[in-house]
Amino acid sequence: MTAATAQGPNAAELRADARRERLVLGALAAPGLLLIGVVALAPIAWLFWLSVRKGDSYTLEHYARLLHSSYAYSLQTTFELTFLVTAICALLGYPLAYLIAQARQRTAAILLLFVLFPVWTSLLVRCYAWLVLLQRRGLVNTWLADAGLIDLPLRLVHNFTGTTIGMVHIMLPFMVLPLYATMRAIDRDYVRAAANLGATPSQAFRHVYVPLSLPGLAAGIIIVFILCLGFYVTPALLGGGRVMTWSMQIERNVTYHSDWGAASALGVVLLAMALAIFWAVGRVIGFNRILGGR
Amino acid sequence: MGEEQRRDGEALRRVHAALNHGRTAVPARAPGRPRHIRTREAAIGEASGGERGSGLPISITGIGKAYGAFKALDDVSLDVASGEFLTLLGPSGSGKTTLLMVLAGFQRPDCGRIRFGDDDVTLAPPHRRGVGMVFQNYALFPHMDVAGNLGYPLRLRGLGRSEIEERVRRALDMVQLSGLGARQVDQLSGGQRQRVALARAIIFEPRILLMDEPLSALDKKLREEMQIEVRRLHRRLGMTTVYVTHDQREALTMSDRVAVIDKGRFRQVGGPREIYERPGSRFIAEFIGESSFLPVELRGCEAWAGGARLMLSGGVPAMASPLLVLRPEKLRVLAPGEDGAGLNVLRGRVDELVYQGESTLFYVELPGGARIAARQAASASAPALPGVGGEVALALAPADTILVPDDA
Numbered sequence A: 001m002t003a004a005t006a007q008g009p010n011a012a013e014l015r016a017d018a019r020r021e022r023l024v025l026g027a028l029a030a031p032g033l034l035l036i037g038v039v040a041l042a043p044i045a046w047l048f049w050l051s052v053r054k055g056d057s058y059t060l061e062h063y064a065r066l067l068h069s070s071y072a073y074s075l076q077t078t079f080e081l082t083f084l085v086t087a088i089c090a091l092l093g094y095p096l097a098y099l100i101a102q103a104r105q106r107t108a109a110i111l112l113l114f115v116l117f118p119v120w121t122s123l124l125v126r127c128y129a130w131l132v133l134l135q136r137r138g139l140v141n142t143w144l145a146d147a148g149l150i151d152l153p154l155r156l157v158h159n160f161t162g163t164t165i166g167m168v169h170i171m172l173p174f175m176v177l178p179l180y181a182t183m184r185a186i187d188r189d190y191v192r193a194a195a196n197l198g199a200t201p202s203q204a205f206r207h208v209y210v211p212l213s214l215p216g217l218a219a220g221i222i223i224v225f226i227l228c229l230g231f232y233v234t235p236a237l238l239g240g241g242r243v244m245t246w247s248m249q250i251e252r253n254v255t256y257h258s259d260w261g262a263a264s265a266l267g268v269v270l271l272a273m274a275l276a277i278f279w280a281v282g283r284v285i286g287f288n289r290i291l292g293g294r
Numbered sequence B: 001m002g003e004e005q006r007r008d009g010e011a012l013r014r015v016h017a018a019l020n021h022g023r024t025a026v027p028a029r030a031p032g033r034p035r036h037i038r039t040r041e042a043a044i045g046e047a048s049g050g051e052r053g054s055g056l057p058i059s060i061t062g063i064g065k066a067y068g069a070f071k072a073l074d075d076v077s078l079d080v081a082s083g084e085f086l087t088l089l090g091p092s093g094s095g096k097t098t099l100l101m102v103l104a105g106f107q108r109p110d111c112g113r114i115r116f117g118d119d120d121v122t123l124a125p126p127h128r129r130g131v132g133m134v135f136q137n138y139a140l141f142p143h144m145d146v147a148g149n150l151g152y153p154l155r156l157r158g159l160g161r162s163e164i165e166e167r168v169r170r171a172l173d174m175v176q177l178s179g180l181g182a183r184q185v186d187q188l189s190g191g192q193r194q195r196v197a198l199a200r201a202i203i204f205e206p207r208i209l210l211m212d213e214p215l216s217a218l219d220k221k222l223r224e225e226m227q228i229e230v231r232r233l234h235r236r237l238g239m240t241t242v243y244v245t246h247d248q249r250e251a252l253t254m255s256d257r258v259a260v261i262d263k264g265r266f267r268q269v270g271g272p273r274e275i276y277e278r279p280g281s282r283f284i285a286e287f288i289g290e291s292s293f294l295p296v297e298l299r300g301c302e303a304w305a306g307g308a309r310l311m312l313s314g315g316v317p318a319m320a321s322p323l324l325v326l327r328p329e330k331l332r333v334l335a336p337g338e339d340g341a342g343l344n345v346l347r348g349r350v351d352e353l354v355y356q357g358e359s360t361l362f363y364v365e366l367p368g369g370a371r372i373a374a375r376q377a378a379s380a381s382a383p384a385l386p387g388v389g390g391e392v393a394l395a396l397a398p399a400d401t402i403l404v405p406d407d408a
């Protein structure tokens, strides 16, 4: 006997009941688990399988090819873009979420609506809208020229700048929402307590509010970062061919070269990097706090 | 205890002396200009001497605060003496928290002035008021451990690491949590959190302490323990304390004075005994302790109630529609042969008996149909109570015969 098993006249009956309860819970969860298995895990396994096959044999050739400079270059571009967009989203999103969290209920609802509004419009539409705004003779350049601020039109699109602008716009809600949810849940009494103990408003904000809002920031950063890593449409449309991201490499391999092996290897690497980021942030902040626990 | 106090006093003086070093006398300021903390060090021990019992008096004058058309505080004035333990007692929504928030600086009043000692702090922001506060939900910072929470106000005041450690250790000893400094807040029991919150509020030696229902989340036994502890700390440190509760028993047990507040106004302010024994109105008598009321009929200079002429210790007061306040425990059952000379006697029939362990609560119906509650201690020496329906005579001493105006 390994552990002390409860004795007594009805102990066996109670254990059977506990077992039955676990079975019922398992049965209830089964459809969900099955769905996750079919739509998430199976494709990933298949992806992995493809990435190590050539003909009928196993190979690491696809991975070896990733060491080629064009891949390294696009990987660098992808990371630059991702870091930049995530950083800008965090810098814009934090004050924005703070503003909404401090506002009255009604005002907050309206502001939140404005933040969410872009999410309800098509991604493609938004990218083309940015094209219209940012191109050489677009609205922004016309206004700036009319205002006498510039002589020559700025290169705002078909390059890294345009891609960044478009991506920030698309990613911002994903930063603001978790931040807002976390901030809204911070009890006002914490900041009051800090003030009461002698903290100036800025000290109270730095010492108490910011640390308590960090889980929301971490969640936002993870979501935006991971979405950015695999983002395709915006770099393809607003980058004007000058911005080559990892996701575009995948697409090229599949559509131009029908090279599923290389594309799969790219996918696996991307997935591994996303997991690594999640793990790293989790190490710093604590997984249960990111995942909603306290 | 005497020795301990001397040591505390000594330590306090040392800290104050060290911190006040280099400060010159502060000239009196014009009213309306709050005294600000000029240097980080001066924040601790604003006290000139740092003696024990050097709480700052609080003066509240004509404070009003409205939310829209609703008056949460309506022209409230009150003076709290240096070192006094004052309790704000009132029903839910009466404005207790609002007044405390005004005192702490979190809520700006619409009118009126607040003074701490000689300083007008009406416009001072919370971080410059130097008052300790225990929040109802404790508001302990979840991202700091216990020592971090306690050390925070000291860190803000620029104290050195070793000094902070030493004072945190002493504060933990004081609230009997020695050695728990490294615990996370969520690893503490309710009572322990309460103690940490208290320690954090007093560790920077504020001369005024505010507490908003600090014990309401604790169970009865723990609450009574903490009541004693809070009193002990107050006696030892001597800061002026404003304590909020809606538990009348707690208010009576703990306070030097009780201020009963209702609908944003003070209804009566006085010592616990005065509030209980001499309620000024029906509201007070109803809110504090149990009471039944009998309408009193004034015939010339005689007062009649429940079919009996009342003997009053202080003569018949002049009031519009007086009520006789009957506290259950003040009514004594007369033994069969006793005539009750010199006492006010009410006769009636027992209507209901409720056995409550240490006493029996019973209701008596008087001839006019009024129903009053009385209580008899469970003691074999007391006259036996008749059963339901039996005749009973209840005696009330003239000194306990209180008339109040009907305001409820």
Ligand SMILES: Nc1ncnc2c1ncn2[C@@H]1O[C@H](COP(=O)(O)OP(=O)(O)OP(=O)(O)O)[C@@H](O)[C@H]1O
Pocket (backbone or CB within 6 Å): B067, B072, B090, B091, B092, B093, B094, B095, B096, B097, B098, B099, B246
């Ligand atoms: N921000 C606010 N807006 C509108 N009304 C408020 C606000 N804060 C408080 N009130 C109202 O002011 C009144 C007094 O509130 P307060 O919190 O001071 O009551 P309290 O005496 O502390 O009650 P409790 O014992 O329930 O804590 C209440 O009727 C409350 O509804």
Ligand SMILES: [Mg+2]
Pocket (backbone or CB within 6 Å): B096, B097, B098
């Ligand atoms: Mg309250």
